[in-house]
Amino acid sequence: MNLIELQSVNQYYGTLQVLNDITLTIPAGEIIGLFGHNGAGKTTTMKLILGLLSPTEGQVHVFGQSPQSLDVRQQMGYLPENVMFYPQLTGLETLRHFARLKSSPTVQVDTLLEQVGLTHAARRKVKTYSKGMRQRLGLAQALLGTPRLLLLDEPTVGLDPIATQELYDLIGTLRDQGTSIILCSHVLPGVEAFIDRAAILAGGKLQAFGTLAELRRQVALPTTLRIAPLMDTQPLQNKLAALGLTATVVGQHTLSLRVEHHQRLAAIQHLLPELNDLDLDVSPPSLDDLYRHYFAQLTTESH
Amino acid sequence: MQPIWHIARKELSDGLRNRWLLAISLLFALLAVGIAWFGSASAGQVGFSSIPATIASLASLATFLVPLIALLLAYDAIVGEDEGGTLLLLLTYPINRQQVLLGKLLGHGCILALATVIGFGSAAFAIGVLIDGVDLSLLVVSFTRFIISASLLGWVFIALAYWLSSISNEKSTAAGLALGLWFLFVLVFDLTLLAILVISEGRLSPDLLPWLLLLNPADVFRQINLAGLGDNSAMTGIMALGQDLPMGAWGLWIALSLWLLLGFALARFSLTRRII
Numbered sequence: 034m035n036l037i038e039l040q041s042v043n044q045y046y047g048t049l050q051v052l053n054d055i056t057l058t059i060p061a062g063e064i065i066g067l068f069g070h071n072g073a074g075k076t077t078t079m080k081l082i083l084g085l086l087s088p089t090e091g092q093v094h095v096f097g098q099s100p101q102s103l104d105v106r107q108q109m110g111y112l113p114e115n116v117m118f119y120p121q122l123t124g125l126e127t128l129r130h131f132a133r134l135k136s137s138p139t140v141q142v143d144t145l146l147e148q149v150g151l152t153h154a155a156r157r158k159v160k161t162y163s164k165g166m167r168q169r170l171g172l173a174q175a176l177l178g179t180p181r182l183l184l185l186d187e188p189t190v191g192l193d194p195i196a197t198q199e200l201y202d203l204i205g206t207l208r209d210q211g212t213s214i215i216l217c218s219h220v221l222p223g224v225e226a227f228i229d230r231a232a233i234l235a236g237g238k239l240q241a242f243g244t245l246a247e248l249r250r251q252v253a254l255p256t257t258l259r260i261a262p263l264m265d266t267q268p269l270q271n272k273l274a275a276l277g278l279t280a281t282v283v284g285q286h287t288l289s290l291r292v293e294h295h296q297r298l299a300a301i302q303h304l305l306p307e308l309n310d311l312d313l314d315v316s317p318p319s320l321d322d323l324y325r326h327y328f329a330q331l332t333t334e335s336h
Numbered sequence: 337m338q339p340i341w342h343i344a345r346k347e348l349s350d351g352l353r354n355r356w357l358l359a360i361s362l363l364f365a366l367l368a369v370g371i372a373w374f375g376s377a378s379a380g381q382v383g384f385s386s387i388p389a390t391i392a393s394l395a396s397l398a399t400f401l402v403p404l405i406a407l408l409l410a411y412d413a414i415v416g417e418d419e420g421g422t423l424l425l426l427l428t429y430p431i432n433r434q435q436v437l438l439g440k441l442l443g444h445g446c447i448l449a450l451a452t453v454i455g456f457g458s459a460a461f462a463i464g465v466l467i468d469g470v471d472l473s474l475l476v477v478s479f480t481r482f483i484i485s486a487s488l489l490g491w492v493f494i495a496l497a498y499w500l501s502s503i504s505n506e507k508s509t510a511a512g513l514a515l516g517l518w519f520l521f522v523l524v525f526d527l528t529l530l531a532i533l534v535i536s537e538g539r540l541s542p543d544l545l546p547w548l549l550l551l552n553p554a555d556v557f558r559q560i561n562l563a564g565l566g567d568n569s570a571m572t573g574i575m576a577l578g579q580d581l582p583m584g585a586w587g588l589w590i591a592l593s594l595w596l597l598l599g600f601a602l603a604r605f606s607l608t609r610r611i612i
């Protein structure tokens with residue numbers, strides 16, 4: 034059974050079309066990154082999966098059921114972007130209230146407060162919390178009831194570097210325990226290493242969905258190879274030119290060459306005998322490059 | 337059922353925390369005692385006059401005060417939580433929108449009912465203890481009827497406030513609408529009815545006019561209490577119309593309960609369609 038299925042979903046707010054014919058099947062047990070420009074419809078997609086919105090057209094299924102079903106909601110956790118709480122309640126009271134609503138055991142409240150590092154502030158009113166503390170509390174409430182599916186909308190906003198790393202580690206652990214996770218983020222280099230699959234939304238359309246390796250194959254962006262340190266770059270540059278590869282000098286002692294995706298292994302093989310005690314650095318297109326590629330594609334299409 | 341109770345519990349503890357319960361109870365108690373002892377001061381007489389006179393004055397007071405307090409208590413129940421961002425979070429929990437409304441109604445309803453019992457109940461207690469030779473059974477019966485009907489009236493307006501709250505995009509809109517609703521039922525409706533009476537000069541069917549009273553929950557409430565006194569001299573103005581209603585007290589109670597159902601149905605309809 035698939036975790037989430039969106040079938041030809043069109044979503045309108047009044048007359049404004051936000052999602053355009055989205056069909057997407059998300060498998061269980063993975064970390065999915067949902068990316069797109071501001072206003073691309075990421076939050077809207079999450080709201081559809083949460084059953085907060087009903088699709089104007091098309092269908093959404095979660096665990097094979099309608100997301101409006103309370104059974105499904107019982108198994109989902111959500112951290113909204115700009116999470117807000119009742120300002121007059123303390124962190125502890127807030128979490129207890131939500132724990133009751135999710136029928137999760139009260140001991141979990143203390144464990145979660147400990148886990149997100151809020152134990153010392155648990156008895157202070159939420160209105161006195163800093164942005165990052167609210168974000169931590171938001172994360173704690175999302176984890177109540179040990180959900181099977183976790184939706185995190187820009188979870189690292191406001192978190193300090195250590196907390197960010199801890200969050201990614203936590204997400205990884207949860208995935209290994211069988212939780213499925215969908216997360217939105219604009220910090221592409223930060224999440225690149227943690228996600229199993231990426232979905233890229235732009236202009237209301239799903240531009241791409243797949244593992245990074247699949248997307249790289251699809252877009253055929255060049256891979257960058259760097260060789261350093263070279264006292265004299267010219268001889269190697271000439272040799273590469275003979276093979277039809279154009280290398281450029283970057284910095285003082287470094288050669289850089291961009292090779293097409295399908296040629297990268299052949300190029301590396303050619304280089305290996307030349308390396309001796311040189312370093313070879315291979316950079317496949319990053320998530321950022323992929324994102325820019327799909328975004329550029331969209332803007333050229335629309336002109 | 338469970339989630340309804342959890343929401344109610346939160347509203348109730350909010351009401352205790354921000355001292356709403358205490359404030360409304362005190363207000364009700366002060367006004368009720370004041371009316372009981374000084375209500376007939378205009379007639380040149382100070383001190384307790386009679387139970388019917390006290391209930392009649394209290395009913396007039398409660399007719400505008402209870403709806404106002406109910407609307408104040410509940411007008412931001414939905415739009416306030418939406419603006420605060422907590423409604424979004426709440427609705428991702430295993431609770432549907434109807435349950436949210438029911439929970440809030442239960443919580444706010446408890447606050448108002450408790451305040452009514454404490455406030456008006458303590459006034460009744462003071463009368464029973466301090467006034468010699470007062471008819472205790474009449475006191476208990478008429479105050480019980482008054483307290484229950486005032487609570488029911490309050491619930492009607494709480495439910496109507498949820499409706500206004502569910503259709504408003506901003507808190508200030510909801511506040512404005514609530515104030516408008518209050519004016520409509522407390523002032524405009526009776527004046528309009530009076531105007532119709534005068535202008536029509538009896539050409540309107542006399543069978544129809546009394547039914548118009550049922551279109552205003554505040555009038556139904558007053559009718560319940562005045563009719564209960566069995567003293568038609570208190571039936572002044574449009575209240576006199578009620579004497580021609582071909583049904584007993586139960587009809588009035590049912591009418592007020594139907595108003596509660598209507599308010600809730602409107603709120604439910606609007607909240608399910610609201611985009612969060």
Ligand SMILES: Nc1ncnc2c1ncn2[C@@H]1O[C@H](COP(=O)(O)OP(=O)(O)OP(=O)(O)O)[C@@H](O)[C@H]1O
Nearest residue numbers: 046051069070071072073074075076077078611612
């Ligand atoms: N309640 C609403 N009413 C009307 N339009 C809305 C509403 N919510 C979102 N939109 C519009 O829908 C579009 C998509 O919004 P959405 O919040 O899904 O974007 P997003 O991808 O999450 O953006 P961001 O990266 O800025 O969070 C935007 O154009 C936004 O203006």
Ligand SMILES: [Mg+2]
Nearest residue numbers: 075076114186
């Ligand atoms: Mg967003």
